[in-house]
Amino acid sequence: MATPARSLLSSVRGAGDPASDTGWEDHPPRVGFFTDTSICIGCKACEVSCKEWNGVPDDGYSFTGMSFDNSVGLGADTWRHVSFVEQRGPDAGGVRWLMSSDVCKHCTDAACLDVCPTGALVRTELGTVVVQPDVCNGCGYCVPACPFGVIDQRRGDGRVWKCTLCYDRLEVGAEPACAKACPTDSIQFGPLEELRVRADRRVAELHDAGVADARLYGRDPGDGVGGAGAFFLLLDAPEVYGLPPDPVATTRDLASMWRRAALAAGGLLAGIVVLGMGGSR
Amino acid sequence: MPTREQVRSQIEAGVGYEEAGRRLGVPAGQAYLIATGVPADGSGSLTPEQLARPGFIRGGVQELLGVAHHNPSEHPLVEGFVRARVEADEPMRAAARARGVPDHAR
């Protein structure tokens, strides 16, 4: 079916159960990641274990001078990316070093999924968003659609690649590679509902301990992407970590845009008809 | 994939995860993950709620992934090797006899 019609009907948003909304009638609870960056030690086991499991190629050897971050950002060849932010702070020693492992958010309202014309991007029974490399034709529509700049085309290959939340591992009940490897359990995997409860508890704990800046990012189902399947506990504003402060699914307004376009078209048509009728004297 | 309730009702009926998986058409490990929310090979720190959850198994669930484990604790050639060493060492056996301890295998 052509894209515009699909986008029109994407105004029909389900009750926040993305698997049901996409035709999975019987399905398990939605799963995702909760990344508690307050206990991240910046080791990058997540980056490596992901690449080892998924056969993701290395990204080249270039020294960036950006603290300990030589991976730079998420892309076709980096599906987990650890950021390092050095700050002056009130903390011990006057220095604070924020470390955080970024990943595809597996949004509830996933713009990449909405715009994909070939059905390469698919919502799975587990509520995750996965690229099917056997379907993707490399059109690249999804790349600008993602509000986080996650999904990208692989040079020399043309297709897009991103975190699959280790869909093949989940099929056998194995934990996603990054979550399994993470030495401090900063990356936690499980049913999304449980993770949200755990995260709420953790933020409250940190606030009680005087860490006022602790906050959750992507947890709220009312946010611009309908809540993220992979959400985070941050110790500062999202933009400090290189994350968009108020991400919105780029397809969010498509329904209303098309409605207005339809109204405008209808109005234009009506106007032409009226003029046409009036001009025949 | 089955729902959590579908898996749990199998487990509550006393059927193990291998059988539950077979009946539901999914791998045993996946049945475990769906029922408990914990992966069969998980490394996460477990909360008290998870530990107490029905269907949760304390350790050793990675076998549900269905791969045979290789971890033998003996080797067939060792006993013969040791016996040959002892048999060739008469002074050792003489010292044992002098001390009143066994000098040959029963």
Added chain:
Amino acid sequence: MSRRQPGWPLLRQLSGPDRLGRGAAVASPRTRSLRARTASADRVVKSVCPYCAVGCGQNVYVSAGRVTQIEGDPDSPVSRGRLCPKGSATLQLTTGPSRVRQVLHRRPHASEWEPISLDAALDMVADRVIESRRKGWEWEAGGKRVRRSMGLASLGGATLDNEENYLIKKLFSALGVVQVENQARICHSSTVVGLGTSFGRGGATTFPADLQNADCIVIQGSNMAEAHPVAYQWVVEAKAKGAVVVHVDPRFSRTSALADLYVPLRAGTDIAFLGGIINYVLAEGKWFEEYVKAYTNASTIIREDYTDTEDLGGVFSGFDPETRRYLPGSWQYEGTTVNAASGARDQFHRAEPGGEGDRAGGASPQRDETLQHPRCVFQILRRHYARYTPELVEQVCGVPQASFRRVCEAVTDNSNRERTTAFVYAVGWTQHTVGVQFIRAASILQLLLGNIGRPGGGIAAMRGHASIQGSSDIPTLFDLLPGYIPMPHAHRHETLRDFVDADSTTRGYWAHLDAYLVSLLKAWWGPVAMPDNDFCFDYLPRITGSHSTYDTVVEQLEGRCKGYFLFGENPAVGSANTRLQRLGMANLDWLVVRDFSLIESATWWKDGPEIESGELTTEEIGTEVFFFPAAAHTEKAGSFTNTQRLLQWHHQAVEPEGDCRSDLWFVYHLGRRIREKLAGSTDEMDRPLLDLTWDYPTEGRLDEPVAEAVLAEINGWDAAGRPLSSYTEFAPDGSTVCGCWIYCGVYAGGVNRATRRIPHLQQDRTGSQWGWAWPANRRLLYNRASADPAGEPWSERKAYVWWDDQERRWVGHDTPDFVVDRPPDYQPGEGSTGPDGLSGSEPFVVQDDGRGWLFAPTGVVDGPLPTHYEPQESPFTNPLHVGHERNPARRLYPRPGNHLAADPASPGAAVFPYVLTTYRLTEHFTSGGMSRHSPYLSELQPALAVELSPELAAERGLANGGWATIVSPRGAIEARVLVTERMTPLTVQGRRVHQVGLPYHFGPNGLVTGDAVNELTSITLDPNAHIQEVKALVVDVRPGRRPRGPALRRMVEDYQRRAGVTAETGTAV
């Protein structure tokens, strides 16, 4: 449940519930049938990570004869299934493209490698060994019988299996080779002496998972989150329970980022810092009185002729400025002589100068239980640390008094009956000219606070390689035999009896040294070892001083050592003064390198720094080089011993490919060939080799020796061929065999207990049913001290092991580190020896007096108490000891290429104004041989970068991301610049000082390359451990890349000239 769907996605979309075609309708058949490749593997083999010493469990998946995945074992109580980036890259390490699979040969003076058959190469090496051994043979040295060859040496073993280290030490000793060393020398040799003399055993007193029980954790001399990430999970657990985490370090690292309190301090000043805490504890009365009185030697009275550094201007009594050594007799206990359980034990024969005279019948030490006697240890300690005030700490360490006090409070608030504090350290403490004393200082502090032997307490010495604990226990080290028995020194007449008398203790478990040694000799020489030939004790080659790896480099430079084996070690990058390492190798007749890829130590003759600079040309280097590709841990079976003394077996998953062979195969078959070539020899020199038991079973098409058979010998057996269960079963009469007494029990019952894998969720918190720890599977050492003298836990909260009066035995959460049925009120009879000579409330059962040593009367060669000395190279004078600025007993190696920086007060000192400290990054591993050839690790840290403060960058005109040249009195290297506020300038003695940091992983070979930081460091050693000081030296930093060619050495020489550096500089006592 799936229902029948139409084949065409569009139809599915139109007819099914997925109208928009975003889910069920468009999932392709491939997606629907996707399954993890691990689930379809033929088998999963239980294994252990080959990188650091945490020992994370690994699952190795095999499909169709190939390894297809390596990931964590979730059942492990050590790691819970987690892996750091290196462990996560193990698949790439073992199956990736940079492994060599062909034996290579470099003829003398050739410019290229040639392939050669494995068989021919092995044969040639056997011939080389025989020849060099013969040429370097000496029956006597200095008029004393040595029976050894100095013609060849061996380095390496920390990444090898215990069984491999055992065969290397066994074979080489039988060949008469004493120069056998490994990474343990340059890494944690200080630990063996520091912890060993303080408590009895030279290894971590606790295990990382026990840190979750700590109320306060002090991480100092360690970057635990980066060097031991998976072990760091236990610190995170402790924090979650409310523990305070303190990180004291020159550099704000990833460990500091998660600490509650980070304290920057000047590199090399930890004794002043710890001494300050000791002084605080004593002055404020925060010591755990009951524990200190009962469990330490605080009350013991020291000899009258003991004089402290406080009274002799910086030296202890007994110092000979000629030899720069201490004769330690004056530090002994009053009225008796005790022996140490570790450290220097056999150097001074009883009858020789420095010897300790006749043992005074093992009389009990004299004590003042009121701790008032002026010569009791407690009062000596008090006086010794009286000047270590917070003001002094600020002056010396650059730590503001307020920060220092916060640390003191954190530690003392959390050390009492109800609360315990743990210390975590690593090479930030060991790699100093006073490395052993750093560790002793922490040991004293933890004893005063009553934290040793208690849950959440203790000292976690974090070691660095997969089996470096094992390569110390079963040592490929020159000064030790298996189980920390000292390697015998050459003495005028030394029988077995002499040796045992000199080196055993009267009380405690070392009293049975004779049984341990005889059992070892029986293991090595079998039926030939008999009572009337001292069980072939004479077959062991003798040492005559230090034969450390650094002494071997000197032997190579001076042309006496002609052959060299490298077993997975890379001294051209990883050892201090890499230029001298390579110049030494350039002087060899032959070199054998065993590794996965062509490391720098294999190719220096072709493309090393001396070739680049023109100092040497390839054609003029006559060293014959053999490269033997090594099997990975997935391709062989064997055991690793990790940092918590835990033996874990790794099974063979697949056979090695091509010419790759295990080191077990190599050493066994090399030994076989040498014996065959020398069979029938009538030369007395060859008897130890030909009489050696060398008959292990082999299997498979590669004739791989059965590692379990070697393990069985290490464990030991009785005359009936039954594996022994405990060293208490040994006898000194030759009726028992055991290759390593502290490992006895690992094969008890004929079952390989290193393979035990009971999941952690099915066990209690000590995880005792996973693997096997020495000694006797105890996880927390000295745990008798977790109960009071009456046998009651100090508190319910910290109950660990206690006396059960019903059962009349010690019970609890761990194997008691005590005679299990010895009641707390037991008193030894007059003249009792061995373990029976200790009372029911003396927890340090390997010590001669059963006590933790606050004061070390023997064993530590440079002082019974730590005192602050400056590092060899420092911008500062020592305010405590004018005239003895540095450790007077430190080992110096004055020679060209090893010049030292000018004294801090001299005008030349300003030429090297900055303090350099070296360290690790989590993404790389040691000298880079196992990380810089892996793409996934290389891309994470692709360049050598020097970390420095914005102030220093401004001062020197350095830009972030740009280049800098770092110059020391010995060399110059280049690095990228990383400007960071994490490096803070400190104020020391009223002056600002900058510290800069460099990770030492880089070298010219691999996917990512850089200069080796050890081009800058010197060979200046701790006298106990012979370990190099690479944690604190002085450098200059200037913008831009370094010169190439001859201009490089000219730059270094120019700096030396300006600094007034000569051969004598820095060598004053």
